[in-house]
Amino acid sequence: MTDFLSRLKQYLPAAAICTDPDRMAPRLLDQRGRLHGAARALVLPGSVEEAERVIRLCNEYRVPIVPQAGNTGLVGGATPAADGRAILLGCDRLNRVRQMGAADFSMVAEAGCTLESLQRAAAAEGRLFPLWLASAGSARLGGLIGSNAGGTQVLRYGNTRELVLGIEAVLADGRRYNGLHSLRKRNIGYDLKQLLIGSEGTLGFVTAASLRLWPQPKGQACALVAVASIAAALTLFQQAQDMAGEVLTAFEIINAAAMQLVADQHAELARPFATTPAWTVLIELSGGESDAVLSERLCALLSAANTPDALVAQDLTQRQHFWGLRERIPSAQKRAGSSIKHDLSLPIAAIPEFVQQAAALLAAHMPLFEPVIFGHVGDGNLHFNLQYLGETGAARKLPVPAFDAAEQVANELLYPLVLACGGDLSAEHGIGRLRLSAAARYHDAGERALMATLKQAFDPLGLFNPGALLSGQGNL
Amino acid sequence: MTDFLSRLKQYLPAAAICTDPDRMAPRLLDQRGRLHGAARALVLPGSVEEAERVIRLCNEYRVPIVPQAGNTGLVGGATPAADGRAILLGCDRLNRVRQMGAADFSMVAEAGCTLESLQRAAAAEGRLFPLWLASAGSARLGGLIGSNAGGTQVLRYGNTRELVLGIEAVLADGRRYNGLHSLRKRNIGYDLKQLLIGSEGTLGFVTAASLRLWPQPKGQACALVAVASIAAALTLFQQAQDMAGEVLTAFEIINAAAMQLVADQHAELARPFATTPAWTVLIELSGGESDAVLSERLCALLSAANTPDALVAQDLTQRQHFWGLRERIPSAQKRAGSSIKHDLSLPIAAIPEFVQQAAALLAAHMPLFEPVIFGHVGDGNLHFNLQYLGETGAARKLPVPAFDAAEQVANELLYPLVLACGGDLSAEHGIGRLRLSAAARYHDAGERALMATLKQAFDPLGLFNPGALLSGQGNL
Numbered sequence: 001m002t003d004f005l006s007r008l009k010q011y012l013p014a015a016a017i018c019t020d021p022d023r024m025a026p027r028l029l030d031q032r033g034r035l036h037g038a039a040r041a042l043v044l045p046g047s048v049e050e051a052e053r054v055i056r057l058c059n060e061y062r063v064p065i066v067p068q069a070g071n072t073g074l075v076g077g078a079t080p081a082a083d084g085r086a087i088l089l090g091c092d093r094l095n096r097v098r099q100m101g102a103a104d105f106s107m108v109a110e111a112g113c114t115l116e117s118l119q120r121a122a123a124a125e126g127r128l129f130p131l132w133l134a135s136a137g138s139a140r141l142g143g144l145i146g147s148n149a150g151g152t153q154v155l156r157y158g159n160t161r162e163l164v165l166g167i168e169a170v171l172a173d174g175r176r177y178n179g180l181h182s183l184r185k186r187n188i189g190y191d192l193k194q195l196l197i198g199s200e201g202t203l204g205f206v207t208a209a210s211l212r213l214w215p216q217p218k219g220q221a222c223a224l225v226a227v228a229s230i231a232a233a234l235t236l237f238q239q240a241q242d243m244a245g246e247v248l249t250a251f252e253i254i255n256a257a258a259m260q261l262v263a264d265q266h267a268e269l270a271r272p273f274a275t276t277p278a279w280t281v282l283i284e285l286s287g288g289e290s291d292a293v294l295s296e297r298l299c300a301l302l303s304a305a306n307t308p309d310a311l312v313a314q315d316l317t318q319r320q321h322f323w324g325l326r327e328r329i330p331s332a333q334k335r336a337g338s339s340i341k342h343d344l345s346l347p348i349a350a351i352p353e354f355v356q357q358a359a360a361l362l363a364a365h366m367p368l369f370e371p372v373i374f375g376h377v378g379d380g381n382l383h384f385n386l387q388y389l390g391e392t393g394a395a396r397k398l399p400v401p402a403f404d405a406a407e408q409v410a411n412e413l414l415y416p417l418v419l420a421c422g423g424d425l426s427a428e429h430g431i432g433r434l435r436l437s438a439a440a441r442y443h444d445a446g447e448r449a450l451m452a453t454l455k456q457a458f459d460p461l462g463l464f465n466p467g468a469l470l471s472g473q474g475n476l
Numbered sequence: 477m478t479d480f481l482s483r484l485k486q487y488l489p490a491a492a493i494c495t496d497p498d499r500m501a502p503r504l505l506d507q508r509g510r511l512h513g514a515a516r517a518l519v520l521p522g523s524v525e526e527a528e529r530v531i532r533l534c535n536e537y538r539v540p541i542v543p544q545a546g547n548t549g550l551v552g553g554a555t556p557a558a559d560g561r562a563i564l565l566g567c568d569r570l571n572r573v574r575q576m577g578a579a580d581f582s583m584v585a586e587a588g589c590t591l592e593s594l595q596r597a598a599a600a601e602g603r604l605f606p607l608w609l610a611s612a613g614s615a616r617l618g619g620l621i622g623s624n625a626g627g628t629q630v631l632r633y634g635n636t637r638e639l640v641l642g643i644e645a646v647l648a649d650g651r652r653y654n655g656l657h658s659l660r661k662r663n664i665g666y667d668l669k670q671l672l673i674g675s676e677g678t679l680g681f682v683t684a685a686s687l688r689l690w691p692q693p694k695g696q697a698c699a700l701v702a703v704a705s706i707a708a709a710l711t712l713f714q715q716a717q718d719m720a721g722e723v724l725t726a727f728e729i730i731n732a733a734a735m736q737l738v739a740d741q742h743a744e745l746a747r748p749f750a751t752t753p754a755w756t757v758l759i760e761l762s763g764g765e766s767d768a769v770l771s772e773r774l775c776a777l778l779s780a781a782n783t784p785d786a787l788v789a790q791d792l793t794q795r796q797h798f799w800g801l802r803e804r805i806p807s808a809q810k811r812a813g814s815s816i817k818h819d820l821s822l823p824i825a826a827i828p829e830f831v832q833q834a835a836a837l838l839a840a841h842m843p844l845f846e847p848v849i850f851g852h853v854g855d856g857n858l859h860f861n862l863q864y865l866g867e868t869g870a871a872r873k874l875p876v877p878a879f880d881a882a883e884q885v886a887n888e889l890l891y892p893l894v895l896a897c898g899g900d901l902s903a904e905h906g907i908g909r910l911r912l913s914a915a916a917r918y919h920d921a922g923e924r925a926l927m928a929t930l931k932q933a934f935d936p937l938g939l940f941n942p943g944a945l946l947s948g949q950g951n952l
Contacts, residue, residue: 103714104824104856126718148663159661162638171926178922183821184855185635185903187624187674188919189927189945194670198663215721238579242602245691246722246763287722345659348580379660380580427661443664446654450647451665457933469665 004061005041011053016093018042027068027088030076032341035433038084039066046093048168048176048207054089055205056174064466065089065172067201069111069143072135074341075432077147077200077468086466091142094207097121105213106165106182111142111206118211127213130157134327142206148198150428152326155378156249156286157214159428160197166210167193172203172459182210195454200430201465203458217249217286221294222319223302226277226309230377231352233281237378239305240283244297247287251378254280257387258329258372265332269324272311281377282326329374329383337396338388339372340407344418345427348380354421358384361413366406381427386410415442431469440471480537481517487529492569494518503544503564506552511909514560515542522569524644524652524683530565531681532650540942541565541648543677545587545619548611550817551908553623553676553944562942567618570683573597581689582641582658587618587682594687603689606633610803618682624674626904628802631854632725632762633690635904636673642686643669648679648935658686671930676906677941679934693725693762697770698795699778702753702785706853707828709757713854715781716759720773723763727854730756733863734805734848741808745800748787757853758802805850805859813872814864815848816883820894821903824856830897834860837889842882857903862886891918907945916947 009017018024019041028037040063045051058065064086068078080086091112099108102125109118115136122129133139133151143149145167149160157163168180179193196203227233233253240248256276263271273280283301285294295312302310313319333339346354359371369386388406390396398406415425419442425431431439440448448470455462455470485493494500495517504513516539521527534541540562544554556562567588575584578601585594591612598605609615609627619625621643625636633639644656655669672682703709709729716724732752739747749756759777761770771788778786789795809815822830835847845862864882866872874882891901895918901907907915916924924946931938931946 101823101825103710105717106823148667150661150663154661158638161667162634175926176922177926178920181898181900182823183898183900183903184824185626185630185852185857186821186900187626187902187904187906188900188915189674189907189923190679190930191624191637191670191674192923192926192930194667198665198667203666215718234579241581242691242764244764288718288720345662347577347582347658348660349577376661381661422657422659424657424659424662424664426663427659428663430663431665439664444654446652447665447668450651450653450668453933454666454668454930457929 004057004063007057008041008043008054011057012045012050016044016046016050018044024088027071028079030079031072031074035076035079036082037080038082039080039086039088040084042088042090044090044093048170051170051205051207052174052176055170058087058463059174059461062461062463063087064463065205066465067142067146067205069140069146070114070135070138072139073143073147073432074429076434077430077432077465078143079433081467089205091140091207098208100125101182102127104182106210107213108180108182108208108210109141110208111140113141115139115141115144122213123216126216128216129211130214131160131163134330141209145197145206145209146199146201147430150376150379150381152250152252152376154376155251161194163212164193164197164209165212167196167206168208169196169204169206172464177204180208180210198430200432200469202455202469203464215288217288219289219291219294220284220286220319221291221298222282222284222313222322223298224272224311224322225281225283225302225307226273227279227281227307229352230279230355233279233377234348234352236281236305236307240301243301243304244285247285247294247297249286250282250284252282252326253374253377254282254326254329255371255373257370258374259325261332261336261372261387262325262328265335266328269321269328272322272325273309277309282322326374329372333372333385333387336387337390338398338403340369340386340410342384342414343426343429344382344384344423346380346382346418346421346423350421350423351377351380351382354417354423358414358417361417362386365413366409369406369410379427384414411438433468436468436471480533480539483533484517484519484530487533488519488521488526492520492522492526494520500564503547504555506555507548507550511552511555512558513556514558515556515562515564516560518564518566520566520569524646527646527681527683528650528652531646534563534939535650535937538937538939539563540939541681542941543618543622543681545616545622546590546611546614548615549619549623549908550905552910553906553908553941554619555909557943565681567616567683574684576601577658578603580658582686583689584656584658584684584686585617586684587616589617591615591617591620598689599692602692604692605687606690607636607639610806617685621673621682621685622675622677623906626852626855626857628726628728628852630852631727637670639688640669640673640685641688643672643682644684645672645680645682648940653680656684656686674906676908676945678931678945679940691764693764695765695767695770696760696762696795697767697774698758698760698789698798699774700748700787700798701757701759701778701783702749703755703757703783705828706755706831709755709853710824710827712757712781712783716777719777719780720761723761723770723773725762726758726760728758728802729850729853730758730802730805731847731849733846734850735801737808737812737848737863738801738804741811742804745797745804748798748801749785753785758798802850805848809848809861809863812863813866814874814879816845816862816886818860818890819902819905820858820860820890820899822856822858822894822897822899826897826899827853827856827858830893830899834890834893837893838862841889842885845882845886855903860890887914909944912944912947
């Protein structure tokens with residue numbers, strides 16, 4: 001097998017192959033620090049041709065391939081097995097914007113571009129690339145596509161799936177997929193790019209994509225609204241859709257526990273309300289009208305909805321403050337100790353009933369954990385996290401075995417309830433390795449069998465990302 | 477093989493099986509009257525269970541299956557081969573709206589519902605199902621999904637693909653796909669419904685779908701704008717995106733020949749301009765604002781764009797008049813004689829160059845045909861049709877062999893040019909049977925090989941819609 005590496009070195013420039021343990025170390029640990037992998041090399045092709053050579057050689061030598069982009073995923077989808085047989089296939093050197101099509105609202109970029117660099121490239125031409133995640137500085141396009149990333153503007157602009165017009169990739173068996181067009185409509189057979197989007201690196205390696213751009217909004221308006229219940233939040237959401245549907249860009253929810261955590265852990269952020277409300281909604285409008293016109297529409301909406309406790313941002317600083325409260329929840333949770341994360345997908349109308357039943361179950365069975373609930377309620381996506389409160393006076397950080405056991409209990413309480421409500425285990429984070437056993441247990445067996453049929457057709461040797469997404473593909 | 481029909485009769489109610497030649501005849505002829513097929517029976521399951529029984533029996537007896545919904549497609553995708561071996565599998569009896577989710581902007585409907593019935597069901601609950609086609613009264617959901625239908629509001633709301641949240645289907649090998657959720661975000665593996673959307677009935681039979689609904693617009697504004705060139709139309713399109721992107725619902729173009737044909741053939745429609753302009757643009761805005769506010773935004777846009785010849789609709793009657801001009805182009809073409817149809821997909825920015833070069837080629841090589849150009853220019857989708865002008869004084873209807881030969885010449889002139897511009901053969905009509913030889917010739921061979929891999933994985937016996945979309949699957 002040294003043969004494999006020496007052959008690889010013949011095919012690729014030196015910059016494309018790294019076996020230095022220090023450089024590899026951070027890429028072998030997942031974002032949440034829960035998985036530790038090993039790899040024979042980190043391979044960084046600089047062109048689609050180089051990627052083809054790597055993947056064909058891996059086919060020849062039966063070497064597993066774990067694609068990894070920015071390594072910002074939350075479910076361990078880019079961490080190789082500990083046996084060290086795989087290579088890590090990175091897109092760092094594929095980092096050019098190949099083509100800017102401002103006139104037809106599209107651009108072609110390589111998989112290694114960070115989300116922030118894509119946003120900047122679009123903005124420089126008066127366009128908007130509307131994907132918005134907290135990890136924009138390090139998340140890379142290849143990973144955004146592999147995970148079908150969501151974020152805070154999905155309500156208006158869709159998931160990554162809706163923002164990808166075309167894809168260039170090398171498939172698992174070494175065939176190239178030349179789907180890099182920027183057409184809005186193209187009915188010429190199966191839409192193969194859809195297979196790669198959200199496939200978590202199990203079908204091939206994306207090298208570039210053509211992305212859909214939008215006009216830069218001319219104005220924005222933002223408000224924090226205190227509501228007494230999640231049902232009231234949903235009523236407000238329907239009114240917002242009816243009165244401002246086309247400019248409604250975000251509709252986020254934050255429960256009292258989440259708001260309190262941010263206040264405790266991020267004292268630099270002023271508390272918006274004198275008393276923390278049971279639920280806080282963050283609404284944002286944006287579009288082709290001015291700040292003033294949009295603020296007026298927002299005020300009209302809040303007035304029609306009869307929401308007395310509403311703060312409308314008066315300027316950019318205040319808008320950033322409102323968003324800061326929302327975006328600092330994950331870091332506040334981390335500072336406060338251990339938390340079990342969920343990324344639940346629910347039919348929007350089922351959310352109030354789900355939250356009530358879930359809270360009752362958790363109070364009864366997991367009294368040492370407090371539900372920290374926030375997320376993209378307008379998309380039916382709740383981050384329903386459980387913050388460990390600790391025994392009286394004890395540290396709030398659970399050791400790994402106790403944490404794993406508690407997570408198991410939480411899953412067994414929540415997932416059956418989610419499914420009974422017509423929801424599903426993951427809205428935007430995916431399955432990866434950390435949710436694989438849950439998916440094997442709770443995800444529809446018929447659908448998983450169809451996924452296996454597809455995997456078998458495109459990756460008959462099972463080389464791509466074994467142990468992620470699909471079971472029975474090796475494991476950690 | 478009589479055995480097959482008698483077994484089928486054991487499994488299904490009498491209403492589900494039709495072998496009456498008179499009832500079958502109109503379903504064996506394609507919408508454009510170009511293909512004449514035959515079938516051993518028209519089978520109409522009334523539930524997903526009945527569909528499963530039919531498809532399993534067809535697998536057992538190796539009987540080909542041609543799914544057919546409203547039979548309104550333009551490429552012969554639902555016409556069986558003339559050998560009469562196949563059954564026609566219709567969705568007529570699957571015609572219920574199963575669930576209306578006005579609160580979360582979704583509904584579940586069976587595949588046999590007509591588009592018009594879906595629009596009405598949504599409107600009754602204050603919601604919008606935004607797909608809009610001239611054939612709304614007869615096109616059925618199953619066909620809209622199979623063809624990934626487009627229409628006149630794609631610019632704002634997307635193709636059928638973007639409007640489908642979940643699908644229930646029986647796949648080619650008889651397995652059921654239970655994907656009928658109404659979730660906005662769901663990252664739990666390969667998005668299998670994407671395979672069925674646009675697959676032209678070659679992978680399975682869709683029985684129901686969960687659809688995304690939108691708020692009913694509160695106001696509308698509509699204008700006809702005369703422009704001197706298609707480049708000027710595109711400049712106007714960019715300004716419209718920038719000034720009114722989120723309320724821009726349609727941006728259609730009509731060339732002088734198309735406008736003249738409508739004036740000639742539909743004398744009941746008043747001519748909007750004293751002199752027919754080289755190009756006419758139809759712009760529509762709609763959204764959560766009133767007619768008055770949207771009209772004001774439209775006037776501001778037209779004023780900023782410096783378009784002196786613009787007519788803004790003053791009321792609903794005038795708006796319907798403007799749309800009537802656009803929607804009567806196909807019938808005017810039919811009345812005027814033979815026409816060769818194209819449904820080209822182009823990068824928006826490449827349209828002016830393409831139109832200029834295509835017109836020059838056609839003038840040189842096909843002087844008896846006049847380009848009648850119209851379509852969804854905001855989506856890069858041109859219906860670039862060629863109207864037969866006839867020899868002097870002769871009938872304007874070409875006999876079949878001469879028409880077929882002319883179509884062949886036109887394709888050989890236009891398709892290479894489309895591809896050179898970064899476009900493709902079909903934007904919204906699909907491939908079916910009528911464009912199959914063109915697809916085999918001009919569509920990327922690598923992509924077609926991947927399609928074949930997928931087909932083989934899900935329909936190993938090649939039973940579903942042989943002769944459509946993919947070559948080498950039998951033919952007429």
